[in-house]
Amino acid sequence: MIDKEREIALRALLSRRLIGRRSPGTEALNRYHQALVHRSYLQENENSVEEGDNERLEFLGDRILNLIVAEFLFQTCPYSEGDLTIRMEWTRNRNIARVIVETHIGFEDLVLVGSNQEKTPRIIAGAFEAFVAALYLDLGFSRTKIIIRRILASDLLDYPQEKNFKKLLQEYLQKHNQPLPVYELKSSEGAAHKPWFCYVVRVEGRVIGSGFGATKAQATQNAARQGLQALSR
Secondary structure, eight states: OOOHHHHHHHHHHHTSTTTOOOSOOHHHHHHHHHHTBOHHHHHHOGGGGGGOOSHHHHHHHHHHHHHHHHHHHHHHOOOOHHHHHHHGGGGSHHHHHHHHHHTTSOTGGGOBOOTTOOOOHHHHHHHHHHHHHHHHHHHOHHHHHHHHHHHHHHHHHTOOSSOOHHHHHHHHHHHTTOOOOEEEEEEEESOTTSOEEEEEEEETTEEEEEEEESSHHHHHHHHHHHHHHHHHO
16 A cells, blocks of 8 residues: 555656546556566565565566557658667667656656665666556556657657667766766747757766757757767767
8 A cells, every 4th residue: 555645746747747647546546656666675665565566567568668669650650661670679778768757757756666776777667668557557558559659759750760879878878887868958949830949968967968959859869969979088
């Protein structure tokens, strides 16, 4: 049984505009909670063991997420099978974790881990996959698909087949035991049909690069490229 503070935090997350799930029942709410519980947390909290960790939900959510992404790419991208396969690499853990952190909905803050366990991209991505399963069991496939597309569609469409500077920056930081980069929108100008975005990328609060682009994905890619160049000097 989750406590009142946890319940309030979960309901706040679920009611965010990107998710839009209001007033879930007790069973569904407990499942959303379980989706965000890593096994390392249970090792230190014996009273929570009966609730279980998120690994079974993650197993289901991984399959659901891949189906949603594959269907979306098939319907929207007129590419060959090989190109579609490359774009399916979007579902790798580091990329999922980055996108979820960049939504600024506080998802990663609600993931429960042990006191000595870092919230790695793998853990954040696994929790999101488990969360997808919880959405599916609560709302069904059609509504889950709408929510996931709302969260991911823009990034999916702009996912580059060429050199991915975001991925390269993440790999560089991981190699040097540094935390995930955080991308922050600094400005958005222009008409609705022709916007122009400026993003900065931070590591541990320090700005390491900035970038402009006609899409958020393009601007963040350019910020990552500048950040990678700065760190590599």
